[in-house]
Amino acid sequence: MCCRVVAVDERKREWKSLFDPKSVAVIGASSTPGKIGMLLFSTIVAGGFKGEVYPVNPSAKELLGFKAYPSIRQVPSGVDLAVVAVPAKHVVESVRGCAEKDVKWCVVITAGFKETGGEGERMQEELVRICEESGMSLVGPNCMGVFSASSNLHALMNPLFPRKGVVSIVSQSGTVGMMLMDSLSRRGSGVARFVSSGNEAHVKLADYLEFFASDPETRVVVSFVESVRDGRRFMEAARKVTEKKPLICLKGGRTKAGARAARSHTASIAGSLQVFRAAARQAGVTLASDCEELADLAVTFSLSPLPEGRKVGIVTGGGGWGVLTADACEEQGLEVAELPQSVIDKISSRAPHYWSHGNPVDLAASMDRELYAWCYDVLLEEGGVDALIVENMAYDVSGGVERIVGNEEGAEAFMNILRKGIVDDVAKVMKKHGKPVLVAAREEKLLKMMAEAGIPAFTSPLRVAKCIAKMVEYREFKKKSGIVLLREELGSGGRDMVDGFLPPEKVAEFFRGAYAGIDGVWFMSIEKKYGLNEAAELDAQVWSVFARILAKRVMREFNVSGDGLSTLVRTITLRWHMEKWRFEVPVCESDKAVMVVRICPWLEALKKAGREHVVPVMCDEVCEAVYRSWAETINPNISLERPKRMGNGDSFCEFRYTRVNGK
CATH class of the missing domain: 3.40.50.261 (Succinyl-CoA synthetase domains)
Structure with missing residues (x-):
């Protein structure tokens, strides 16, 4: 086995192998009704996982039409994710085999480790040692699995097929997390990612939160927390989430009886509820009082604007x-x-x-x-x-x-x-x-x-x-935290300037106005010199270059990745939100997307300046150049029809994108 200690930052680059793996091995896959391995494997298959699936069972040649392998070591190709559902006494050897196979992530469903004490605790320590030496990351043990909508991965010990959505869940209780997924699906919301973190022997609650903070598939983060083992790390991770998106938490183990139950459940130390609440509020975490409110808040934040x-x-x-x-x-x-x-x-x-x-x-x-x-x-x-x-x-x-x-x-x-x-x-x-x-x-x-x-x-x-x-409450936290972050960036030397500092939205409004003013003055000067049509042509050339720069910057600053139409729509949406456009996206599929503009700030500014005669040429030349160039930056195979001006009082214009030959 490879005996190298891998830095945390290197492990972080492997999150894609957990949520978007190209291949999954199920160690302990079975065809015997009632066995966890049978439920787990059949749920992955029925969920329509997009990658390769390798059942591992020494007693079977084939399971559900898939060739079975006697051990993980004999799977013929590389494996991104292994899910382990064998008796506790066989788990260490199975995980060791995963490490030797250079598996990136291992999810251990099996219970019977630190939560039982004695030999179980020793086995859990051995799992951690294997992971630290090999660079493999481990979810669990004693968990209910992982779900990811982007890859149709349903690596769950119960046959649950949640509706796809924008909420990501990390739960220290598998059953609470599964209940939440089911509730969101029934109530019009849906799930992007789910992790039952179990005993958190290796990957901790804060690690998952940090990933969700930057995950473009996640708009709302929800967590059921029995214990926080490292308060400072939790606070840092929570703050990374809440600076960008809501984090909703329900704290378990709030009473002596609950704390005892938590200790026997996932080897957790519940800690002080008062301390947790105070720390969570300081970090901008939205606290739920029970499971019903946890689901209510997840539904509301995912379906409503603030x-x-x-x-x-x-x-x-x-x-x-x-x-x-x-x-x-x-x-x-x-x-x-x-x-x-x-x-x-x-x-x-x-x-x-x-x-x-x-x-x-x-x-x-x-x-x-x-x-x-x-x-x-x-x-x-x-x-x-x-x-x-x-x-x-x-x-x-x-x-x-x-x-x-x-x-x-x-x-x-x-x-x-x-x-x-x-x-x-x-x-x-x-x-x-x-x-x-x-x-x-x-x-x-x-x-x-x-x-x-x-x-x-x-x-x-x-x-x-x-x-x-x-x-x-969360909206007010965002407003206050924006001022705090700006103050921190300015440093002590700018205290005089910071006193009475404008809220972030006012600062953004100021720069939007300045930016529009500079653009308008420049255009009017070249229009005066060359005439409207030639000025529009020059403006389109400049803006098409700027659009490429801006598209790349939006992707970088907001951690947006991909080259499909959903990525294109996401990046344009981010820009339009910042510039106060009012719009809808009635269609966003793999081969086509439609964006309908209700209110265009460019048009409003031209109206205010008494320059409505400029609108047709600006739309036909400049706007088309901007968003064609933007699309080509995301993927050269995405084409834009000439934006269609509606002018019906309800819609101003319409952008229609298509992806050629699915490239």
């Missing part, structure tokens, strides 16, 4: 539920917004005279669905609210409708029309306004349809209020 502030609008069909929702909001530190008189007058022009004339907007059991949808739009557009709660807590009337209609099929068809209408109305305002819209509802089928549409929906107003409040 609110700009604490002001909430409420639309309800029942006064009592409006009161309870308002109470829940204020109890969670939110502000039930006071509506401007102009908004009250506007709603009064259409709503029944007995509506509440304030916020909550209580439409008093009105059956006019279009009125509710119109009120959502008015509050989000003109009501001065940062988030909207749509309350639909009515009881399930499908049984009563069936009695009236006379048959179950007709009643269900009628109810589905109502449900779909409500869902479509909420989805439309979410898409239009880019603000959080959360739903409180009780009826199970309505909740299911909300989930299918990607709308965060909950069974009580309190759960909704808690989620919005936690999003506000």
Whole structure:
């Protein structure tokens, strides 16, 4: 066996072998029903893993149509990832074989190590020694496996096939993590990565957090934590995550009984809850109080934009539920917004005279669905609210409708029309306004349809209020931490300048304006000298070069990799978000992508300057040159149709990209 000690930084470069392996060996794969090796292997196969699969079993020649091998050493080619599900007494030898085979990552499902003490603890120490000497990384032991949506890797000891999404999970309890994956999938969200970290003999919680911080597939990070063995390292890793994306944690082992259970479960030392909470809040971690709230927060953060502030609008069909929702909001530190008189007058022009004339907007059991949808739009557009709660807590009337209609099929068809209408109305305002819209509802089928549409929906107003409040807390942390980071970069020599420093968004706005101003002055000067058409041609040449530089910089600064259409869309999205574009991406597939612009800052600036006559030539020449050059930088085989100006009041222009021959 190779006896070299590998630096941590070198191991970090091998994360792709865990989450996007080209090959997986399953040591202990079996065809015997009830065996973990059988469940594990069949789940990997059924999940449609994209790489090579090698079952390892000395007693089998073939498993599920795959050739079996007597040991890992006899697998014919290199192996990125090995998953071990053999009795504890055989694990050390199996892992040693993986090291000799130069396997990059090893996931040990088997239990019976440090958590049992004695011989188990000694065996775990031997696993660590093998990894440190060989450079192999190890997940577990005593874990439930790994999932990665990008490679269709379902290396799980239970047959769970989660919906693909943007949430990545590291859980010190496999069953809690599996529950969370299932919940996210059922509620319209989904999972990018999952790791059951088990005993963390080798790779620790902080290691996974650091990877997720820079992982482009991950937008939200969630963790169930029983113990933190290195508080300083955890804080550093957590802060790396929260500077870029939300980190939601649930702490277990909060009581003496829970701490004892944690010790026997994964050999964890639970530690002080108060210390953990204080440290987590300082690092910007969003804390959940139980599994239900953990799932609620993961769903909300993954499906909703962050609110700009604490002001909430409420639309309800029942006064009592409006009161309870308002109470829940204020109890969670939110502000039930006071509506401007102009908004009250506007709603009064259409709503029944007995509506509440304030916020909550209580439409008093009105059956006019279009009125509710119109009120959502008015509050989000003109009501001065940062988030909207749509309350639909009515009881399930499908049984009563069936009695009236006379048959179950007709009643269900009628109810589905109502449900779909409500869902479509909420989805439309979410898409239009880019603000959080959360739903409180009780009826199970309505909740299911909300989930299918990607709308965060909950069974009580309190759960909704808690989620919005936690999003506000994270938004405020981001604002404060931005100032702190700038102060740290300026250093002590800039203290006079830092006092009263502008928030980061104001600084960004300042530089956006300066950047647009310089570009505008330059264009007007060459337009004056050469005329509009030649100026546009020169501008297009300059911008096509700059677009290549900017595309590469966005990829580097935001850790974006790849050469497909999803990478192209991701990089353009990052630029447009920074420049305050309003847009949608209705299509993003392997061979085509469509980006629809609703509000273009370039157009707005030209309008403001009274130069709308420049728009056609700027779009046809400059904009096309910029985004064709951008696409070619990502992949020369991606082509752009000439951007199509819509001008229909709802959409300004449309970009259509195609990838030639899948290259």
